[in-house]
Amino acid sequence: MLTLGPITFAMPWALAALASLPALWWLLRMTPPAPRRVRFPPFAFLAQLAASEESTARTPWWLLVLRLALVLALILGCAQPLINAESGFAGQGPVVLIVDDGWAAAKDWPRKRATMLALGERAVREDRPLIVVATAPESAERPEPAARLLPPAEALAALEALRPKPWPTDRAAALTALDEVWTDRSGSGEIIWLSDGLEEAGGAGLATLVARLQRFGPMRVVTPDVEETAMLLQPAETGGEGAALTLRRAGSGSEREVDVLALAETGVVVARETAVFPADAGEAEVRFSLPAEMTARFARIEIEGENTVGATVLADDRWRRRPVGLADAGGEGAGGAPPLLGQLYYLDRALSGFAEVRRGGVAELLARDLAMLVLPDGGPLKGAAAERVAAWVEAGGTLVRFAGPRLAEESGGEDPLLPVRLRPGDRALGGALSWQAPARLARFEQASPFAGLNVAGDVSVHRQVLAEPAFAAEERVWARLEDGTPLVTARKDGNGWLVLFHVTANADWSNLALSGLFVEMLQRLVDRSAGVPGGTDAGGPPLPAMASLDGFGTLGTPPAGVRPLPADAVTTTAPEPRHPPGIYGRGDQRLALNLGAHLEALTPARLPAGVAVGGYRDSGERDLRGWLLGMALVLLLLDLALSAALRGLIQPARRPVAPRPTTATLAALLVLAATLGPSPALAQAVLADGSAEPAALTTRLAYVVTGDGQVDAVSRAGLDALAMMVSRRTAASLGPAVGVDPAADELAFYPLLYWPLSPDQQPVPGAAVSRLGDYMRNGGTILFDLRQGDAGRSFVLRDLARRLDIPPLVPVPADHVLRRAYYLLSDLPGRRSGEPVWIVDRAEQINDGVTTVVAGSNDWAGAWAADDTLRPLFPVSPGGEQQREQAYRFGINLVMHALTGNYKADQVHLPAIMERLGR
DSSP states (O other): OEEEETEEEEEGGGGGGGHHHHHHHHTOOOOOOOOOOSSSSSHHHHHHHHHHHHBBSOOOOHHHHHHHHHHHHHHHHHHHOOOOOOOOSEEEESSSEEESSSSSGTTTTTHHHHOEEEEEEEEHHTOOEEEEEEEEEOSSSOOOEEEEEHHHHHHHHHHHHHHOOOOOHHHHHHHHHHHHOOOOOOOOOEEEEEOBBBTTTTTTOOOHHHHHHHHTEEEEOOOOOOOOOOOEEEEEEEETTTEEEEEEEEEESSSEEEEEEEEOOOOOOOOEEEEEETOSSSEEEEEEOHHHHHHHHOEEETTTTTTTTTGEEETTTTTSSSEEEEOOOSSSSGGSEEEEETTHHHHHHHHHEEEEEEOHHHHHTSSSSSEEEEEEOOOOOOOOHHHHHHHHHHTTTTEEOOOHHHHHEEEEEEEETTTSSOOOOOOSSSSTOOOOOOHHHHHOOTTTTTTTOOOTTOOOOSSSBBBBBTOOOOGGGEBBBTTTTEEEEEEETEEEEEEESSSSSSSSBBSSGHHHHHHHHHHHHHOOOOTTTOOOOOOOOOEEEEEETTTTSEEEETTTTTOBBGGGGGTOOOBBBTOOOOHHHHHHHEEESSSSGGGOOBBBBOOOOEEEEEOOOOOOEEEEEEEEHHHEEEEEEEHHHHHHTTTTSSSOOOOSSOOOHHHHHHHHHHHHHHHHHHHHHHHHHHHHHHHHHHHHHHHHOOOOSSSOOHHHHHHHHHHHHHHHHHHHSSSOOOOOOOOOOOOOOOOOOOOOEEOOOTTTTOOOHHHHHHHHHHHHHTTTTEEETTTOOOOHHHHHHHHHHHHOOOOOOOOOOTGGGGGGGSSOOOOOOOHHHOOOOOEEEEGGTTTTBBBBEESSSHHHHHHBBBBBTTTTTSOSSSSSSHHHHHHHHHHHHHHHHHHHHTTTHHHHHHHHHHHHHHH
């Protein structure tokens, strides 16, 4: 590397090319002569030929300066100049780069990535190998951190591909992987740790790991400030007053406000709340106080501006307040029992914290979607109500019943809506007339939906209904008393469940309804209910991943290797490569695995004394290579444009109106004027109208513009198709047809003029009459087409004949050259056939016997008209396509007659001429 003041050249060897600048100066001073563009016709070409040799002695000074600047920018760009370049790496061995790429690294990732890539580019400049260590597990196929020793270029590519992972780091495992790769530590290079600024939960402290590495070489840690570390959003809990969430930050600081957004499936913000971190507090609470209908629309909740998976909470079926119906089976809702003694009172208070409680009759409740139906003691259901409840349960509903005096009186028989058969009567435990003390609850078994709940020691039962032992199988008992008698039994019926609490829903038979355990048991039942879509079933198959979150909290397609997750393990499984955070489910069942639910309070990283610590800040180093190479490209394009302009390859656009005629054009027009005869008007038109140049150099047919768009379009299409046919079948080459105004346009360039007549034809002005007279006297031919042949058009033609002084017209004779100029024709049809065709009498013909007028009413342009592929545009009648072919042949004969005169007729008399010449 070469340093000159504030500029450092990473590749100074490229500066050696500066020695070639003098040679380039000498070489660039010469440039080849610009080619001259000489246009046809040959008279002008020959007149302008010169035998002199021309060459440019030197290049313009400004072009020479531009080219030298181009070469200088290219050389300096290849030398890769750097402004305020940082010092090189310490040591001589490979550089160890440890990168925290867990979920917390996603916060302000662009700045961290810029620091990481700057280190990689410096390693490339110094040609130092890198040991890249990622502290987060890599993927499901490789669920452990990776460490790799790479050449500089490959290491830079690996750093560019690095992205934050949606799970925590495992720094201890990362250092173990480093030990396997970094075996030779003699003469080691610098060790750099790019930290996310947080301590690992349950892992070794960052200070311990850093101290372990300090023994092997100089080390520094790059870490964000405490205020810049990632925040955590922990999953919400629904309650009667809405949804509450907990926000956590690393350490404690000043008071801070943070916005929390609730979004729907479409990404639309449904609600926004502000959480306030008190001063010197690392935790804040936020609550969305919304109706259950609005809360049910939540798809995700996130901290605005964080963009990390830890700041995102996905909502699922457990998040939504599910509807639960309380059936008023015993008249309690009508005032049959005091509020504090009624069973519905306790059920309502227990369920309202996490479910949408509805009260009413059975039929009324089942008329709407329900997740669970609760029936307090009221005796067995009968008749239509029982049949309707049974059908609802079989379809997937959960029926929860409670015992009581009425159920005890009527027990002992078959009840299809009970999970077990009950013994008649009830059992009393404790009391003045009983020798037994109230029974306590036993610990819940692992197979029970209540597994994991803490059994309160003060919950006791002093009365219950008993199940017949033959029907109380182990799988039907979800809760027992300490003496082994069932407290809660259940049976699967179709797709639903029948659940029975063997005690009342109030405090008459047990104080269970007064405990918090009662609330937790009901919540477990609501979570597993499937009366509405989304219920969970702990006994069902594992749920595959439907979508997963990346490190930035973006929901997308799950990566390869992700494994299904059991429904009952969502709350206990921590996110990792095989089970990334996201949505797991099947069909309408959706469960969310959130990272925040498995993380504790955030702790800022603590570093040992003596270690160099820096932040993710802009170092001020600027690489000018891109700017210089870009400047060289711009100068190269500018040089090409200027060089092309100097050589005449780029000319300014020609104006479409009255372009300046060239000498070649004037020569061609003078030759044409000499052929047609002297005409002062023609000479003036040639000099004034530069648009005549293409018409003079290419033979074209013309038509008179009538002002009727449809008629003019047919005329153009017909003459274009006829020109294509002439070019295909003869040696003549015709260009596209031209529409002309006889009063304004020069007609001398067109051998044939097609004029469609209409009854509303405007009177021909005097200027047009004069031009048309000159045109016919100088050998031009006009084809008047009446098209329909009505009286109005005939009057127009007679008026034109009178004003144009047209000689007398006669029908085309059978032996006229028009019938055999190219094809032998007996009829001259168009779209119509059988109408007479008129020409000038032979006695009046001039200019080698070319008739100046052809008139008829066969609509020839309509028969010729075709598209670019020569597909006809109009039908012909009565002869069909055979008649159209005859129309084309007439048109070819007419064009050849206009171009060659009576040449074909002269060939007929050739034997007589030769005989006379032989005498």
